[in-house]
Amino acid sequence: xxxxxxxxxxxxxxxxxxxxxxxxxxxxxxxxxxxxxxxxxxxxxxxxxxxxxxxxxxxxxxxxxxxxxxxxxxxxxxxxxxxxxxxxxxxxxxxxxxxxxxxxxxxxxxxxxxxxxxxxxxxxxxxxxxxxxxxxxxxxxxxxxxxxxxxxxxxxxxxxxxxxxxxxxxxxxxxxxxxxxxxxxxxxxxxxxxxxxxxxxxxxxxxxxxxxxxxxxxxxxxxxxxxxxxxxxxxxxxxxxxxxxxxxxxxxxxxxxxxx
Ligand code: ADP
Numbered sequence: 001x002x003x004x005x006x007x008x009x010x011x012x013x014x015x016x017x018x019x020x021x022x023x024x025x026x027x028x029x030x031x032x033x034x035x036x037x038x039x040x041x042x043x044x045x046x047x048x049x050x051x052x053x054x055x056x057x058x059x060x061x062x063x064x065x066x067x068x069x070x071x072x073x074x075x076x077x078x079x080x081x082x083x084x085x086x087x088x089x090x091x092x093x094x095x096x097x098x099x100x101x102x103x104x105x106x107x108x109x110x111x112x113x114x115x116x117x118x119x120x121x122x123x124x125x126x127x128x129x130x131x132x133x134x135x136x137x138x139x140x141x142x143x144x145x146x147x148x149x150x151x152x153x154x155x156x157x158x159x160x161x162x163x164x165x166x167x168x169x170x171x172x173x174x175x176x177x178x179x180x181x182x183x184x185x186x187x188x189x190x191x192x193x194x195x196x197x198x199x200x201x202x203x204x205x206x207x208x209x210x211x212x213x214x215x216x217x218x219x220x221x222x223x224x225x226x227x228x229x230x231x232x233x234x235x236x237x238x239x240x241x242x243x244x245x246x247x248x249x250x251x252x253x254x255x256x257x258x259x260x
Pocket of ligand 1: 156160161162164188190191192193201206207208209210213214217218219220221222223224247
């Protein structure tokens with residue numbers, strides 16, 4: 001970030017350059033702090049499941065555990081290892097996105113087709129809670145996107161909508177066709193998000209409902225990934241929500257047949 005090239009040309013410019021250098025240094029410090037915060041967060045996120053796995057495995061190895069406790073400990077070990085697996089996959093996904101420097105080559109994608117693929121994948125989890133997923137009426141719609149990345153966006157939003165909703169509720173996907181864009185909504189009638197947390201939910205590792213996120217194997221990275229992908233595709237993301245009522249997560253993408 002700090003440019004090595006000499007910039008000073010004359011006195012007036014010199015003062016300007018000093019200011020720019022100060023700006024560069026504070027930007028560099030900010031990025032450095034973000035990087036070390038991120039490493040600290042990842043370490044913390046990994047430490048918790050590792051401690052649980054080690055603790056329960058030690059107790060089992062010590063013997064003297066009845067059948068019921070054995071089953072419980074093994075289940076916890078299994079669940080914690082799933083959580084670690086989720087975390088590693090999400091971290092890899094983020095690092096892949098960053099390595100491509102947010103550069104993706106969008107192609108024409110059938111929005112409905114990708115949505116159906118995502119719904120098929122989350123159906124078993126929805127069925128467990130008897131949650132109904134409603135799909136948009138209008139099906140023929142093409143957007144500029146990258147199919148696997150768009151699939152990931154739908155998977156993350158649908159998974160959240162299911163996890164943070166009560167059994168037997170509805171998750172509803174709709175879209176508004178605008179002049180040049182499509183605005184896609186994933187709505188639920190779940191627990192919602194308090195107003196003060198709304199600006200932070202797309203941050204890495206920010207969780208509103210810590211216990212619930214943990215119980216569902218959440219990593220705190222799902223929405224950060226959504227934001228990264230949608231931004232790389234040239235769109236925007238947002239959320240409207242009311243505590244106890246439900247949430248409406250939305251994102252926009254460019255329409256294929258949009259007027260220039
Ligand atoms: P997580 O893996 O914890 O779900 P996300 O990045 O996907 O992480 O979401 C961040 C946090 O935002 C979650 O921990 C949860 O508290 C909140 N959240 C996300 N989606 C919803 C939703 N549909 N309803 C209520 N809260 C949500």
